[in-house]
Amino acid sequence: MFNSLTERLEATVRRLRGQAFLNDENIADALxxxxxALLEADVALPVVRGFIEQxxxxxxxREIGKSLNPGQLLVKLVHDRLISLMGSENAALNLAGAPPVVILLAGLQGSGKTTTSAKLARLIREQTKKSVLLVSADVYRPAAIEQLRVLAGQVGAQFQPSDISQKPVDIAAEAVAEARRRALDVVIVDTAGRLHIDADMMAEIRAIHAAVKPLETLFxxxxxxxxDAVNTAKAFHEALxxxxxxxxxxxxxxxxxxxxxxxxxxxxxxxxxxxxxxTGALxxxxxERVASRILGMGDVLSLVEDVQRNVDQAQAARLEDKLRRGKGFDFNDFRDQLKMVQGMGGLGSLLDKLPGMSGINAQAREQLADGRQLGRVEAIINSMTAKERRFPDxxxxxxxxxxxxxxxxxxxDVNRLLKQFEQSQKMMKKLGRPGGMKKMMRGMGANRGGFPGRG
Incomplete structure (x- = not known):
């Protein structure tokens, strides 16, 4: 995600690196x-116009501090505005209501609502220890009801049976009543999608909403x-x-x-x-973390959280402690992560979160992000001796x-992997030192025109 945008922004910053200060001319060129870059990333035109003007x-x-250069200052300004554009902070799921709390999922057909319902149930169960009941109000696709039943079993959620002969509003209302009888904490209602937005679809979803009064209505x-994602989101927001x-x-x-x-x-x-x-890939x-990814800074916090969710606690604690103490990120750790990321969105997601990995060229990124290449990467690491994996130098x-x-x-292929690993290892070492995050940001600023920190 954001690969092309990241590349274009980094190229813009590099062109500013030799400038002594920001003036009207180089500001105009850079912006x-x-x-x-934003238009090529398919950002809505009105959003782009407002963003650039801000x-x-x-x-x-703007005065440039002694520790900054124009490229670094531009990245800081873009970074801050990206955070503001996307909402400043995480909007947490609201479960602070009288049980059962109802979550209603809406969207077009093929958007992934049924799978997302199960992912959300798993996340709620693991992070809050609350009980969850899943129900499908999609009477137009019998396979969707069966799919949700299977997924509910996989994520440890309760499942409310439904049938195509029932009305969607009745299905949702009965599920909430059943959850209340069984003293369950959360009900997630998966609704039917359509290939396009139409009046019948909106009338149905509004009726379900009125019947169950969800605390969260998620598109x-x-x-x-x-x-199209933005346009459909706007249409749903006007209806719900x-x-x-x-x-x-x-x-x-x-x-x-x-x-x-x-x-x-x-x-x-x-x-x-x-x-x-x-089911764990949510x-x-x-x-702020996404803005850092866009600007090539990685997202170590999300990476560590992913590790903690998807591996046993002993392994997660070992890696976190190793990074914190700066003991060195070696090929054994890298190989372990290759296996872990299969449950965390694949290698493409890992590359977005590892600091210093944004400089990988598109071809190499595509090869690593392709799950079929995992065996090749593992084979290279396995062909190293134990000492070579520990000391790649x-x-x-x-x-x-x-x-x-x-x-x-x-x-x-071996050279390419070693180079990519070296970039990651350097950043991991910086992260583990006192004030490591700030130093890491400054290091990126010196070497890549990155964000200089806020201190």
């Missing part, structure tokens, strides 16, 4: 590039539809009092325009991102030839 006003007359939308948006399939969306447009256009905050097909949307030319032969790849 022209930022504007094109950054321009922020930059005019589920496929982020890969770009501008949406409390939030869940963007699905973000692991396959290289542009990210929907994430940057939806809150500005609809006023509804993005609450979650769907980052993969598995993560909270944090504007030992890998010289002859060792590379042996590793390549042992894993059935070319030496260029």
């Amino acid at each position: 022209r590039e930022v504007r094109m 950054v321009r006003q922020d930059a005019i007359g 589920v939308v496929d982020s890969m539809t770009g501008q 009092p949406l409390t939030g948006v869940i963007l699905t399939k973000t692991d396959g969306d290289a542009r990210g325009g929907a994430a940057l447009s939806i809150r500005e256009v609809t006023g509804a905050p993005i609450k979650f991102l769907g980052v993969g097909e598995k 993560e909270a949307f944090h504007p 030992l890998i010289n030319g002859s060792r590379k030839r042996r590793i390549a032969a042992g894993s059935g790849v070319q030496i260029q």
Whole structure:
């Protein structure tokens, strides 16, 4: 997600690196590039116009501190405005009501509502220990009811049976009544989608909303539809009092325009991102973290949270402690993470979150993000000796030839992996030192024109 936008913004910053100060001319040139980058990322035109004007006003007359250069200052201004555009802070799920709390999911057909219902149930159960009842009010697709029944079993949620002979409003109301009888905490209602927005669909979803009075009304939308995602979100928001948006399939969306447009256009905050097909591949949307990803800074906090959710606690504690104490991020850790990320949105999601990985060229990123390449990467690491995995600096030319032969790849493949790993390792080391996060940001500023920190 955001790959092309990140590349364009970094190129703009590099061109400013040799400038002594920001003036009207280089501000105009830089913002022209930022504007094109946002448009290419499929951000809504009115949003782009407002964003560029705000950054321009922020930059005019701005003094540059001794520790900053124009590129760093521009990134700071863009970073701050991106956070503001996406909502400043995470809009948490509201479960603070009298049980059973009702969550209603709406959206078009194919947006991933049924899978998202199960993901949300799993997240609620794991993070709050509350009991969850899942019910499908999609009487137009019998397969959807069966799919949700199977998923409920996988995530440990209760399931309320429904039938195509029933009315959607009755299904939802009966589920809430059943949850109340059984003293369950949360009811998630999965509703029917359509191929397009129509009057019947809106009338049905409004009737369900009126019957169950949900505390959360979440619009589920496929982020890969770009501008259409924003337009449909706006239409639903006009018909329903949406409390939030869940963007699905973000692991396959290289542009990210929907994430940057939806809150500005609809006023509804993005609450979650769907980052993969598995039931654990749902993560909270944090504007500051996403802004850091866009600007190539990675997102270590989300990475650590993913690790804690998807691996046993002993392994999570070991990695977190290792990073905090700066003991070195080696190929053993890298290989462990390759296995873990299969349940965390794939390698593409990991690359977005690892600091220093945004510089990987598009071809290499595509190869690593492709799940079929996981075996090749593991084979390269497994062909290293235990000492080489612990101390990659030992890998010289002859060792590379042996590793390549042992894993059935070319030496260029080994070199590429070593280079990518080295970028990640350097940033991980910086993160573990006292004041590491701030130093990491400054290091990125010096080497990549990155965000200099707020201190």
